[in-house]
Amino acid sequence: MAEFSSKEELVRLIKRLGSNLSVKLSTLFSILFQTRNFRSLSAIAGLALAVIFSWKLLRPPSGHRRRQPKRQTSSAGNSDISTSSNSQLITSAVFSPSDDAGAQKPTLEQIVRQKLGGGRKVTCRLLGIILEEKSPEELQAVNQATVRSSVVDVLLEITNYCDLYLMERVLDEESERKVIVALEDAGVFASGGLIKEKVLFCSTENGRTSFVRQLEPDWHIDSDPEIISQLARFIKCQLHVSEVKPERMASNVFTSASLEHFFQCT
Incomplete structure (x- = not known):
């Protein structure tokens, strides 16, 4: 639970950083278009690419939460199979076809x-x-x-x-x-x-x-x-x-x- 909470905080931090950067980028793009400085445009584009790359690298992998229920379903399925097997073993022990039918018949x-x-x-x-x-x-x-x-x-x-x-x-x-x-x-x-x-x-x-x-x-x-x-x-x-x-x-x-x-x- 503590690990999962830390990951959520990290995601919120990255989102907040992304939001701030978005605002700053918008401001910079406005200044850029006003000044038409090509070097500034290149710098801003590089910064944007770095932010996007960092975001993809740090965010939790997609589908993480969906895979966990699948493992639980598989576990439940294994439990059902185990119970079924035990029932079959009990039935086999009592009514085993290989046993002599005459031996099981009460006198x-x-x-x-x-x-x-x-x-x-x-x-x-x-x-x-x-x-x-x-x-x-x-x-x-x-x-x-x-x-x-x-x-x-x-x-x-x-x-x-x-x-x-x-x-x-x-x-x-x-x-x-x-x-x-x-x-x-x-x-x-x-x-x-x-x-x-x-x-x-x-x-x-x-x-x-x-x-x-x-x-x-x-x-x-x-x-x-x-x-x-x-x-x-x-x-x-x-x-x-x-x-x-x-x-x-x-x-x-x-x-x-x-x-x-x-x-x-x-």
Whole structure:
């Protein structure tokens, strides 16, 4: 700042000198024309040339102030390029195309734990979620119940991580037997995480609601919107398995087309 102020003072001094010289030159030229002295004219012309040469030599170079903003713009541009490069490096470190895509994909265990958010007790309806059959009447009518093949891996992972209880309303004891046999054939009991005593049966829908409230799970999974609505006040989180998302649901209720879809396994 001090250097810049000194330069401004020098410029003002030169301008003042030029102004005084201009006045004096005008006076001298007037005297010259009056006296018509050629030697005086030559002297004055030489003095004028000397003043002009001195002025050009001492004045600051033109465009000095304009070049400085250009350097600032260049600096800002370099900063933007640096920030962009850092972002690209971070993105590359996380999503590097050279990395094995399979290594970056989370395991089913990680997905289940993340989705359940630390919940360690889960209750789940059987019909339409674990079983292919969707109603007690359909279950009663078939020769044997069928476990949905796409849900087995998810179910086993949940049993490894959580205390899982399966429950359903049935019309007779034969329906109960069909369910136990289907689960056994699918290997659900093989890991030891789920035992037959944790498969509960009742004769009414209210019975299933009562089971859930007594067990006080962190998560309840059901396909009946009425039961989901009734339990919303008492259960921390619920998963409503439905092809169509209801217009109004409590904030602690999640909706998915299937259990396995909720855990992004299909």
